[in-house]
Amino acid sequence: MTRFRSALIPLAAATLLGLTSVPQQAFAAPPRPVPSVAVAQQATEASSCAPTVRGATIDPRLTSLFTTYGDDNSRLDDWTGADGTYSLRLPNGRELWVFSDTFLGQVNADGSRPPVVEEGGTTVFLNNSFAVERDGRLSTIHDGTAERPTAVMPPRDQNHWYWAGDATLAGGIVEVTYQEYERFGAGAWDWRWHRNVVARFAPGRLNRPISVHDLPSGHGVAWASGILKTGGHTYVYGVEDHGSPKYMHIARVKGQSLLGRWEFLKADGTWSPDEADSARVMSGVANEYSVSRVGDGYVLITHDTTEVLSPDIVAYSSCSPFGPFTGKQHVYTTPETGGNIFTYNAHAHPHAAGNGLVVSYNVNSFVNTDHYRDVSIYRPRFIDVTFE
DSSP states (O other): OOTTOSOOOOGGGGGGGTOOOOSBTTBOOOOOOOOOOOOOOOOOSOOTTOOOEEEEEEOHHHHHHHHHHHHOOSOSSSEEEESOOEEEEOTTSOEEEEESSEEESOOOTTSOOOOBGGGTSSBEEESOEEEEEETTEEEEEOEEOSSSEEOSSOOSSTTEEEEEEEEEEETTEEEEEEEEEEEOSSSTTOEEEEEEEEEEEBTTBTTSOSEEEEOOOTTSOEEEEEEEEETTEEEEEEEEEOSSSEEEEEEEEESSOTTSOEEEEOTTSOEESOGGGOOOOEEOOOSSOEEEEETTEEEEEEEOTTSTTOOEEEEEEESSTTOOOEEEEEEEEOTTOBTTEEEEEEEEETTSOSSSEEEEEEEEESSTTHHHHOTTTTSOEEEEEEEO
């Protein structure tokens, strides 16, 4: 795929299928199917702390918020679609929405968007961005200028870029995890995951990081698919991505900041300071997932990756934040899935207001031009999950 190909699929979707190559910094070819691989059967017996999923319905507030904002043309350097979709409550009560691949610009009256700037159009494509929600209104955060926007987490050169992971607060500072990817050759699929970092942002100046720090990256685990604070620790959930299967890994840091001393969950249930000891906790998780406190237990929300391109969002539960996660329950079947359209990377937003546990998921297409034809495809969807 050349830099000025007539259409694009945003990069982050490619990790859904465990791809390891990329053509250019801001572009990716359609994800390649992966062979069906048998994965370990997860225990069907529910933990004693397991809440029962009652149902899931579309979240009307967040659905309307992002639809209205994305379609609004009062500014032409702001958000019209993205994936990733993490969130964090800021100290002043605002909600920070953390995105990976992002479209900025105009939406046409027929619901389409112009081509990207590199193809002669006006749509800007960034590998990461923020949006801030305050009093039911959104605003886009990027670096650069309105005429030339750039990512909030800038790449070190044209052969590298960052996709966002989950975020946390530490002493009033926003810490956002990122996975750095790199291009290593001229081939269409010559790209790979490189390392994990955490970028620290001041809540009042979110357009660029104060500092960037390395995170553990020595054993092929992308940290952090999700983050949870409980019991005096910050738990960090990662994924070891082999396309199919994908394995969950768990680490933790004492206190609030990810800059503290990490330790990793071993196969025997103890903790080690050596990342090489990090165990494959379970298979079947997606590249992005979440663990949240619900009632007396902990609920893991993920797209079901035991089947290739599954439309199903599922839940597992545990009495502890580090598992074992058992009792697989069906949560929701994404109605968008079918034909060229696929969905991926469901996870929860426990601090977001909703009728239950708010869960988002991403929507994408294998057909490049669909992202120009219909802006609604490449936007997050939100559901409210209720439990008994």
